[in-house]
Amino acid sequence: MQEVIQQLVNGISLGSIYGLIALGYTMVYGIIRLINFAHGDIYMIGAFVGYFAIRNFNLSFLPALLVAMAVCAALGTAIERLAYRPLRNSTRIAALITAIGVSFLIQNAALLAWTPDPRSYPDVFPLRTYEIGGVFVDNRQITILSVAVALMVVLHYIVNFTQIGRAMRAVAIDADTARLMGIDVDRVISFTFALGSALAAAAGVLVGIYYNRIEPTMGAMPGLKAFVAAVLGGIGVIPGAMLGGLVMGVAEVAVVALTASTWKDAVAFAILIVILLVKPAGLLGRQVREKV
Amino acid sequence: MLTVENLNVYYGGIHALKGVSFQVRQREIVTLIGANGAGKTTTLKTISGLVRARNGKISYQDRDISSTPAHIIARDGLCHVPEGRRVFANMTVAENLALGAYHRRDQQGIKRDLEWVYELFPRLAERRQQLAGTLSGGEQQMLAIGRGLMSHPRLLLLDEPSMGLAPLLVREIFEIVKQINASGMTVLLVEQNAHMALSVADTAYVLETGRIVFSGPAREVAANKQVREAYLGA
Numbered sequence: 001m002q003e004v005i006q007q008l009v010n011g012i013s014l015g016s017i018y019g020l021i022a023l024g025y026t027m028v029y030g031i032i033r034l035i036n037f038a039h040g041d042i043y044m045i046g047a048f049v050g051y052f053a054i055r056n057f058n059l060s061f062l063p064a065l066l067v068a069m070a071v072c073a074a075l076g077t078a079i080e081r082l083a084y085r086p087l088r089n090s091t092r093i094a095a096l097i098t099a100i101g102v103s104f105l106i107q108n109a110a111l112l113a114w115t116p117d118p119r120s121y122p123d124v125f126p127l128r129t130y131e132i133g134g135v136f137v138d139n140r141q142i143t144i145l146s147v148a149v150a151l152m153v154v155l156h157y158i159v160n161f162t163q164i165g166r167a168m169r170a171v172a173i174d175a176d177t178a179r180l181m182g183i184d185v186d187r188v189i190s191f192t193f194a195l196g197s198a199l200a201a202a203a204g205v206l207v208g209i210y211y212n213r214i215e216p217t218m219g220a221m222p223g224l225k226a227f228v229a230a231v232l233g234g235i236g237v238i239p240g241a242m243l244g245g246l247v248m249g250v251a252e253v254a255v256v257a258l259t260a261s262t263w264k265d266a267v268a269f270a271i272l273i274v275i276l277l278v279k280p281a282g283l284l285g286r287q288v289r290e291k292v
Numbered sequence: 293m294l295t296v297e298n299l300n301v302y303y304g305g306i307h308a309l310k311g312v313s314f315q316v317r318q319r320e321i322v323t324l325i326g327a328n329g330a331g332k333t334t335t336l337k338t339i340s341g342l343v344r345a346r347n348g349k350i351s352y353q354d355r356d357i358s359s360t361p362a363h364i365i366a367r368d369g370l371c372h373v374p375e376g377r378r379v380f381a382n383m384t385v386a387e388n389l390a391l392g393a394y395h396r397r398d399q400q401g402i403k404r405d406l407e408w409v410y411e412l413f414p415r416l417a418e419r420r421q422q423l424a425g426t427l428s429g430g431e432q433q434m435l436a437i438g439r440g441l442m443s444h445p446r447l448l449l450l451d452e453p454s455m456g457l458a459p460l461l462v463r464e465i466f467e468i469v470k471q472i473n474a475s476g477m478t479v480l481l482v483e484q485n486a487h488m489a490l491s492v493a494d495t496a497y498v499l500e501t502g503r504i505v506f507s508g509p510a511r512e513v514a515a516n517k518q519v520r521e522a523y524l525g526a
Contacts, residue, residue, distance in 0.1 A: 163394065170380050170391050176342055177378040182366035182395035182443065 002134040007257050008250060013141040013210065015249020016148035020203035021226030022233065022241035023155065024076075024196025030172040030236035031192050033092060037099040038079060039200055040223015041106035046072045046201025047121075047214045048114065054122045061124040061209070065147070068205050069198035076197025077190045085186070103223075110216035118215040121208040144206045151202055152242055155195070159238060168192055172236065221265060225252075228272045234285020243283060247271075293318045293447060293478055294339070294370075299348035301331075301338055308334045309345070310502040316447065316480050316495075321473050323481040323489040323510065325523060326499035332482040333375050335499070336449045339480075340372035341365045352447070367395045371445035375452045375482075377436040381425030385416055388424050388435055392442030401444060409438040412468055430461040437468070447478045454485045466492050486523040490514040498523070 021043050028036045046068045053064035083102050087095045129138040159165040170178040171188045179185055207222070208214045229248045233240025248268060255267040275282065294316040301309040309331045316322045324332050337343040339350055341362030350358045357365055366372070380388050389409060393402045410417035413434040419427065424435055433453055440448060450469065454462040466488050473479050473492075483489035490496055496513040498506040506519060513519055 166383075166387060166391055167394060169383060173380045173382065174378055176362075177374055177380070178391075179342065179362040180340060180366055180372045180374060181391050181439070182363050183391075184361075184363045 003257075005135045007253050009135060009137055009141065011250030011253035012246060013144050013249070014253060015246035016145055017203045017207055017210070017245070018222065018226045018229045018248045019242040019245025020148055020151065020199045020206075021222060022229040022245045023152075023238065024200045025227050025230040026233070026235055026238060026241040027168075027192050027196045029230070030238075031168065031189055032084070032088070032095075034084060034095050034099065035227065036084075036193075036196075037096070037223070037227075038083075038102040038106060039196065040219035040221075040226070041103050041110075042072050042076055042079075042197045042219070043200040043204045043207075043222060043226075044110060044214070044216060044219030045075060045106065046197075046204030047208045047218065048110065048204075048216075049201065050205035050208055051119065051121060051214060054124055061143070064124070065202060065205050068201040072201030072204075073194035073198040076193040076200075080190060080193040085189075103219075107216060107219065114216055116216060118213050121212045121214060124209060140210050144210055147202060147206060151199060155199070155238070158195070164188070164191055225265075225268045228268050232271060232275050232282055234282025237282065237284045240282055240284035247283075293353060294480065295349075295351045296335070296339065297349045297351075299335070299338060299350070300346045301334055301343060302346055303334075308502055309338065309348075311348070312499070312502070312504055314497050314504060314507065316478060318478055319473070319476060320494045321469070321479045321481060321492055322495045322497070323483055323493035324497050324499055325483055325486040325489050327523075328484065329501070330499040331502045332484075332499055333451055336372055336374075336451050336480070336482055340370065340449060342372075363395075366443065369444070369446035370449070371440045371443045371447070372449040373436050373440040373451060373453070375455065377429075377432040379424040379427070379432050379435050379439070382423055384421050385424055385427070385435055386420040388439050389416075389420075389442050392439035393444075396444065402442070405442055405444055409441050412441075412471065413438055430457050430465075433457060433461075433465060434468075437465075437472075441472065445477065447480065448472065449480045449482075451482045452484060453481070454483060454488060462488060486519075490524075 021039065024039050025036065028034060049071045050064045050068040053059045053067045059067065079102055083098050084095055087098060125139060127138055127140065129136050159168060167178065167183045167188050170181065170183060171185050175185050225248055226245065229244035230241045232247060233244030248271065251267050251271060252264055255263050297313050299309050299312040312335060324335060326332050334343060338345050341360060345358060349356060352370055380391065389406060396402055415431055416434055416438055424432065427435060437453065453465050462485065469479060469481065470492050481489055481493060490510045490513060493510040496507065496510040497504050498513065498519060506513060506516065
């Protein structure tokens with residue numbers, strides 16, 4: 001029993017990171033129907049920005065987190081402006097291929113700038129482990145969980161209770177009608193990229209602290225897994241991304257505990273295949289027919 | 293208030309509007325009638341900036357808006373209530389109405405208009421927390437018009453407000469269009485239901501395959517033999 005709870009704690013920590021990344025996928029998809037494959041690399045950049053902020057500028061955890069989020073928000077907006085906006089009216093496959101291209105570009109630029117060698121994340125807070133009824137929880141897991149929950153609450157508030165959030169939902173439902181309401185659709189799309197990228201950056205910093213290791217190619221696998229999480233929850237559905245992330249995290253940890261760690265990545269794609277076969281709209285998604 | 297001159301619009305290779313010209317004067321109800329596919333909706337979409345004309349000129353309050361982005365036009369008091377209602381289905385009635393006032397900052401005015409809309413459409417007031425997608429067709433039409441009014445427009449473009457509604461509801465909607473107009477708002481009304489449209493309008497234009505073929509005071513248009521045969525079933 002203790003073992004189960006222990007794995008659950010580990011799974012939820014990992015899952016909340018997947019959830020944060022998945023939110024960016026799902027928000028961008030919801031609004032412009034694009035799978036932004038560069039999203040995982042934005043997460044990587046976030047981890048590096050946090051790394052330099054802590055190591056070179058001596059910032060503590062929270063300021064470093066905010067700097068990483070701000071830099072990535074700007075980066076995400078810039079990518080949308082330069083790479084995706086010119087393709088807004090072309091086929092979806094053109095934008096998708098561009099997204100893969102942007103991903104390679106960022107990843108290789110990072111390899112060039114920072115070398116492929118992994119770096120160990122600076123110690124922002126010394127590891128402290130607490131034992132609660134035989135279950136071990138450390139302060140890093142607590143940090144990850146509380147930051148993730150706080151960000152999700154803020155996001156929920158923005159999307160549901162602010163003017164710009166209402167505009168985001170309106171554009172996601174029907175962009176042309178949103179225009180008729182005086183909504184500047186381009187601005188709303190920029191804002192969505194900024195928001196999603198900031199969340200990915202936060203996930204990057206949290207992962208750096210949790211695993212204490214970052215490298216330029218670190219975005220690829222979590223990026224794909226978070227994408228699966230978004231599909232699992234129902235792509236375009238914001239609470240679905242959080243749920244999908246948690247399910248993925250717990251499933252991954254459970255598989256590693258029960259079998260071997262080599263199955264760690266396979267489980268994500270097994271989940272993808274199963275969900276596409278059984279419930280393609282995702283756990284919280286509604287079946288919608290594609291508009292022609 | 294609105295002058296459209298020699299508008300030409302193409303969809304791919306299809307010449308949808310072929311030199312359409314007409315005028316809407318302040319405080320009038322102008323109607324654009326015609327069969328399905330005549331170009332009525334295209335005309336409205338071009339005015340509100342959703343579709344771009346290849347050439348021609350649209351002046352609104354003496355300014356050329358032919359190349360102004362749609363959201364800027366909307367902020368300038370020209371409100372387009374689109375065909376098929378297009379309410380935001382998984383948002384509440386209240387949220388839909390709030391989106392209508394998206395660009396406004398005058399909280400007092402927004403509150404006043406909201407009260408007005410709820411007064412015009414008491415059923416919306418009863419259902420303010422209900423999701424728009426769960427409303428009946430007539431209620432969705434009311435919401436679409438109410439959402440338009442929340443932008444406090446000077447010129448209201450209405451696209452087929454009677455579409456798919458029972459005759460009683462159609463009459464109710466047109467009654468409200470008259471009330472809205474009486475409050476000082478100019479209305480450009482597109483309709484397939486020529487009979488109803490001509491009964492409320494001051495001026496009418498008849499559109500046929502992308503061209504204006506007939507125009508004049510609504511009463512005269514309604515009395516015209518060809519129009520009666522083609523559109524009024526008499």
